[in-house]
Amino acid sequence: MSFIFLPHQNAKVAARILDDKRLGFARKNVKDTLFAISTLPHSRLNPMDKIWVDNQVWLATYGMVMCLEWKLRGKVDDLFEVLAEQVLYLQEHGHKQGLPWWWSHDAIFASHRGALWRKAPELYSQFVIEGSMYPAYVWPWKLKKVELEYKPEPF
Numbered sequence: 001m002s003f004i005f006l007p008h009q010n011a012k013v014a015a016r017i018l019d020d021k022r023l024g025f026a027r028k029n030v031k032d033t034l035f036a037i038s039t040l041p042h043s044r045l046n047p048m049d050k051i052w053v054d055n056q057v058w059l060a061t062y063g064m065v066m067c068l069e070w071k072l073r074g075k076v077d078d079l080f081e082v083l084a085e086q087v088l089y090l091q092e093h094g095h096k097q098g099l100p101w102w103w104s105h106d107a108i109f110a111s112h113r114g115a116l117w118r119k120a121p122e123l124y125s126q127f128v129i130e131g132s133m134y135p136a137y138v139w140p141w142k143l144k145k146v147e148l149e150y151k152p153e154p155f
Helices: 011-017 020-039 053-072 080-092 106-119 121-127
Strands: none
Touching (some): 011 053, 020 053, 020 080, 053 080
C-alpha cells in the first residue's frame, strides 16, 4: 500500500507545496503503487492503490512532475526515467492519459492539505484557511461516482 499526497489538483502546484520529506515519499510511492497494480491481482490491492487502476498513465505522469520538482530543488532523482518508461509502456498497451473521475472533487484535496497542516503546521499553514475545519481524509471510494463537468487543469 502506498499513499499518494494530493494537496492540490494541479500537479505542479502540488509538487511545490510538498516539503522535501513528503515530496521524496510522493515520488517513491507513485512507483510503488504502479508496481503493486502491475503485479498483484486487483482483488488483493489496497483501496488506496485501486483508485489508480484505470488511471495509471496519469499517476505515472503525476510522479514525473514530483520528480521534476525534486530535481529543481537540487536533489538527485533516479525515478523520472523509470516513470517515463512506464508511461510509454502503458500507452503502448492501450492505457489512456485521463484524469481519475474523482479528480474534480475539491474535498479530497482540501482534506489532504488539512492533514499536511496537522502533521507540520509550521510548513503548511500558508495552504489552509485558519479556523476552517479540515476533515479527516476524504477518499474516492467513499464518494458517489459522478462525472463532474468541471475539469481542473492538471498542470
